[in-house]
Amino acid sequence: MSAEQPDAAPAVVVDDVTRVFSKRGRRTVAVDGVSFIMRAGRDLGIVGESGSGKSTLARIIMGLDQPTSGRVLVHGEDLTSKSRSRAERLRRAKLVQMVYQDPYGSLDPRQTVRSCLVEVLRLHPPRGGNVAARASELGDLVGLTPAQLDRSPVGLSGGQRQRVAIARALAVEPRLIILDEAVAALDISIQAQILNLLAELRDELGTAYLLISHDLAVVRQLTDDVVVLHHGRLVEQGETGAVLDDPAEDYTRRLRDSIPSRHWREPGMLEELTRVG
Template identity: 50%
Template sequence: MNRIGEVLTVGHLVKAYGDRAPAVDDVSFSLSAGKTLALVGESGAGKSTIGAVVTGTVAATSGTVGVCGEDRSRPARSARERRRRGLQLQLVPQDPYTTLDPTQTVGDAIAEAVSLRGGARNGRAARVADLLAMVGLSDAHRELRPRSLSGGQRQRVAIARALAPEPEVIVLDEAVSALDVSVQAQVINLLNRIQRETGTAYLFITHDLAVVRQIADDVMVLRAGRIEETGSVDSIFGRPRSSYTRALLDATPRPGWQPAQSG
């Protein structure tokens, strides 16, 4: 697909809960088609709160969120609006098992997402087959239910389901953090290949800087709800300006790293 321009814009976003310090405090960024922006930081930095506001599950206290030029600062008010939003933006959660219907087969789950695009019902089976192939699953997986799948397979189903409506943006919230390293690498390679083929933009939320270099074009480092620094992967990893970013990088395991032995 030939997607161009900015598909996600966030302006001066604030999300506060009661009298506590804001979980997100004056955060602005944009994401262009075919690019990946990684939001990184420690637990409590505001990463997942930004994701929740962008996906519409949480309302912003103030600020703006635009997806494909449409305001997304407030949750959808109708089924029709939710459907239209689903054509623009999809989510791949950390644990797809919690969002997959345990009574629904893989094929039915993906077909349900395909139906957001409308079109002839008899064409959906072919689309499901194409999506399964795209994420490296066979047609035999179509009849399986989530409990019969491995963690990596469930994540591939979640990716296929997110791709089904052909969205402009996919939010991946800690989408590979629960996977072992070998499966993690397979899923990241899969996401990179799909992005090259479709031009879909990714908002990649993670606490694991080790995976960021493998998938992201740009990085935004968050600390206590505010932007610590932002830039290209090369600049953030190679020439971090913030001592906080340097500390995060220093704490990231490197090849050959061994945990210290306690005495």
């Protein structure tokens, strides 16, 4: 886990956030009065079954959606505020980036992975300014070969595309990366590889993660603290190990017990799977 800085200002403050969707007369309270703090230097998990409001909350934290009421601060800034100048957008991009379950839709099939990274790096120049060198370096960091960098994302596997999405997020050098079910679509051994990669990158680059998952095993592996959502409400929060080992709420217990035990949860198995895969 990342180095703890208990006195640092919070990375994310979610303050009494509610998001109501009204569509064709149907009213859905996707997020219902949720408040929590993600502390700087602590990775946070948000868990809950499908439909519990996780992605809605992620979009609000990203500034892609507005809460119906309440507010969110990311490193002290309200990203939902209206200002949308180019300089402002670039600056905000450095605060938070998101990696989705299947990045396919957001990767342009007509360009190579390398040119996609170069495009991001031109907007967010790396230290030293060498865009081409940094693109290669990022590929290397996430375990893509030079040959894979020169292909279209169409020719890549799901796990490789997820590596591209992670590289693209890292290219911006954001303070926070939101991972919304980022490994959910992957085979179990590939999941293990990507989770290992994320843990390595955090140790190397000091990236903070806000990790959203329905899978408590995934959250246990990467986060320090956890928030449990149920029907848009926060039902429980605390240190990940403590909450998952001894949930205060029946809902958390059921969520935990509903996920079949997986072999890579056992100590040592993750490393083994990664070696084999």
